[in-house]
């Protein structure tokens with residue numbers, strides 16, 4: 001075990017390491033979730049030893065475009081919900097997860113919403129308050145000489161009618 | 174009794190705000206809005222007048238704010254601070270939007286030091 005209750009494991013050792021922890025007394029399962037690092041997806045599970053109250057975080061790293069990992073639901077039944085959630089939110093495929101129904105979302109919504117590549121639609125359809133610029137003395141309206149700023153989470157040109165895109169489309173009628 | 178360091182609401186010191194827009198752009202819920210204009214001010218002794226931002230309006234929609242404190246942390250000019258004041262109840266959603274006057278009233282006695 002490494003310092004500060006963190007263990008980093010290869011994906012192939014994931015299930016075995018966690019099951020070893022359970023045998024050592026980490027019988028309380030806390031959660032599983034993931035972190036989108038772009039090309040990599042980190043998955044983390046937290047388990048606790050109730051006798052000592054010591055928690056351990058087990059981390060592993062998966063390729064974002066092939067995120068597959070053994071399910072922990074055979075070790076901790078309660079991991080099922082967390083894995084169903086991580087599956088629909090981050091697009092992790094848990095091998096051996098008995099119940100793979102989506103937990104919160106409808107099936108096949110497209111891009112898992114917690115991936116950074118998933119566009120934040122609510123942001124694309126609302127005017128971004130951050131797009132406002134100081135108006136010059138006596139003049140009204142945004143200063144056109146400044147560089148246009150796009151809000152985070154909205155890919156360029158995501159919606160054609162996005163008011164933020166109006167000054168890049170050349171076809172003014 | 175509410176402790177002085179309580180995170181009751183967010184207060185603004187308009188005189189410290191430079192209209193830099195950092196809080197507006199970083200707020201995850203987009204609940205801050207700011208209007209400003211630029212003015213030329215000439216300092217005695219300076220060769221040319223300098224352009225400064227003048228704050229016209231600052232609004233926080235407490236119907237959307239999730240009290241994450243990102244705006245307070247990121248403001249480079251200590252113009253935002255946590256206040257133990259509780260934001261006022263309202264009977265309409267629009268009533269939860271607070272402007273400069275309300276946000277200044279909440280400025281906490283324990284907030285970052287004032288320089289004026």
Ligand code: SF4
Pocket residue numbers: 183199200201202203204205233237238239240241242243244245
């Ligand atoms: S506390 Fe968070 S949500 Fe509220 S105004 Fe500040 S940045 Fe926005």
Ligand code: SF4
Pocket residue numbers: 189190191192193194195196197207247248249250251252253
């Ligand atoms: S970050 Fe601070 S100085 Fe900048 S606009 Fe917001 S309140 Fe004003």
